[in-house]
Amino acid sequence: MLTTVVGSYPAIPQKPKSLYSKISNVLGSYDQYIPAIEIAVEDQVNAGIDIISDGQVRGNMIEIFAENIIGMDVQKGISRIIGKIKPSNHSLYASDLKFALKKAQNISTDYKNPNKTASKLFKKNVFNTNFKGIKGIITGPTTLVLSCRIEGFYNINKKEEIIMDMAAVLKKEANELQNAGAAMIQIDEPFLSTNIVNINTAKKALKIIIEDLNIPISIHVCGEIGEILNDLLKFPVQIIDCEFAGNPSNISSFEQEYNSSKKIGFGCINTKNKNIENIDQISALIKKGVNIIGEENMIIDPDCGMRMFSRDTALLKLKTMKEAVEWL
Numbered sequence: 001m002l003t004t005v006v007g008s009y010p011a012i013p014q015k016p017k018s019l020y021s022k023i024s025n026v027l028g029s030y031d032q033y034i035p036a037i038e039i040a041v042e043d044q045v046n047a048g049i050d051i052i053s054d055g056q057v058r059g060n061m062i063e064i065f066a067e068n069i070i071g072m073d074v075q076k077g078i079s080r081i082i083g084k085i086k087p088s089n090h091s092l093y094a095s096d097l098k099f100a101l102k103k104a105q106n107i108s109t110d111y112k113n114p115n116k117t118a119s120k121l122f123k124k125n126v127f128n129t130n131f132k133g134i135k136g137i138i139t140g141p142t143t144l145v146l147s148c149r150i151e152g153f154y155n156i157n158k159k160e161e162i163i164m165d166m167a168a169v170l171k172k173e174a175n176e177l178q179n180a181g182a183a184m185i186q187i188d189e190p191f192l193s194t195n196i197v198n199i200n201t202a203k204k205a206l207k208i209i210i211e212d213l214n215i216p217i218s219i220h221v222c223g224e225i226g227e228i229l230n231d232l233l234k235f236p237v238q239i240i241d242c243e244f245a246g247n248p249s250n251i252s253s254f255e256q257e258y259n260s261s262k263k264i265g266f267g268c269i270n271t272k273n274k275n276i277e278n279i280d281q282i283s284a285l286i287k288k289g290v291n292i293i294g295e296e297n298m299i300i301d302p303d304c305g306m307r308m309f310s311r312d313t314a315l316l317k318l319k320t321m322k323e324a325v326e327w328l
């Protein structure tokens with residue numbers, strides 16, 4: 001079974017330390033998040049994860065888009081829509097994805113190179129790798145619009161119009177991430193499980209984003225999905241990613257509704273609780289999933305992003321998850 005992450009990893013931005021980075025800092029070209037991406041990639045690769053992310057270290061899933069899309073901003077921590085939403089002429093996160101991909105490829109090559117001695121790898125913190133690719137991650141248009149304060153241009157009661165404009169912007173970004181080397185695209189729509197969402201609008205918007213992509217598409221939905229699972233299973237995506245560790249009722253929902261060949265991202269690590277699961281616990285949950293979904297349709301991952309954890313907790317949770325999969 002393939003393993004992956006949902007996306008975010010504890011962000012550890014670093015002040016410039018070396019002479020070179022201090023000079024770049026003076027020149028205004030130092031990027032404190034580059035070391036944070038390196039840490040996220042190194043940890044995911046070392047935990048043995050197959051499909052990694054760049055760690056989404058630059059901020060929360062709403063801000064990182066609101067800060068960079070024309071017609072949006074973030075003021076005093078509040079993400080807002082203040083004008084007509086339009087694509088900018090540069091990609092938002094393709095260069096982070098490229099950087100993370102290169103880093104992961106380098107670690108894998110080092111690991112597979114017989115000339116690299118164990119001590120060299122140890123110094124570089126490389127213990128393991130199953131790295132196969134990196135996913136591009138996009139916060140879905142429905143979630144983005146419903147998370148923002150709408151303060152200009154749009155009629156607040158015509159959410160569909162705003163969501164479609166947002167979808168057009170995100171489509172461009174999804175294409176850029178594909179061109180940058182993403183092995184798949186994941187669209188995060190945590191809001192779909194709340195009853196404030198129009199599921200048909202969400203589906204229409206999703207179709208706009210993915211129409212030109214030719215890599216696998218996943219949709220991640222947080223929380224209890226019982227009410228919308230039937231609709232979700234009809235979304236034009238290859239993978240539906242849900243939380244099963246923190247939301248046991250999702251198991252019974254799948255028991256009742258799942259009868260397709262869609263792949264399921266099977267969240268089996270609780271991302272709301274910092275206690276580390278034990279291997280028995282995780283493998284028992286995965287076994288339940290196998291009985292309902294079938295091993296061939298399962299991709300194993302944590303429930304949700306791991307941004308709120310310490311680095312140690314996040315790494316240990318990932319390693320334990322991987323061990324449980326290997327043990328099975």
Ligand SMILES: [Zn+2]
Pocket residue numbers: 006190220221222223303304305
């Ligand atoms: Zn989630």
